[in-house]
Amino acid sequence: xxxxxxxxxxxxxxxxxxxxxxxxxxxxxxxxxxxxxxxxxxxxxxxxxxxxxxxxxxxxxxxxxxxxxxxxxxxxxxxxxxxxxxxxxxxxxxxxxxxxxxxxxxxxxxxx
Numbered sequence: 001x002x003x004x005x006x007x008x009x010x011x012x013x014x015x016x017x018x019x020x021x022x023x024x025x026x027x028x029x030x031x032x033x034x035x036x037x038x039x040x041x042x043x044x045x046x047x048x049x050x051x052x053x054x055x056x057x058x059x060x061x062x063x064x065x066x067x068x069x070x071x072x073x074x075x076x077x078x079x080x081x082x083x084x085x086x087x088x089x090x091x092x093x094x095x096x097x098x099x100x101x102x103x104x105x106x107x108x109x110x111x112x
């Protein structure tokens with residue numbers, strides 16, 4: 001994966017025997033999200049008020065990418081990926097406070 005080395009992250013998290021990571025994210029940068037989904041990990045996109053929704057004109061929704069209206073408590077999430085410092089990062093920080101998850105913030109748009 002070109003954006004981040006998930007094996008380093010996987011070694012740093014609590015369950016080293018876990019085959020797939022469970023990653024919270026948000027519908028944005030569909031092509032980037034679709035590429036990340038090729039890693040085989042599980043992505044759980046959270047929708048919140050006035051958030052951007054997945055646009056299938058840019059990429060189809062991968063099978064391991066799940067769009068949710070709320071955060072189920074039965075999934076043991078490993079971390080949160082944010083790709084927008086306006087809206088997403090603030091929402092990710094509120095999730096971080098509740099669940100104690102690390103946030104990986106990807107900044108790949110100009111200007112930042």
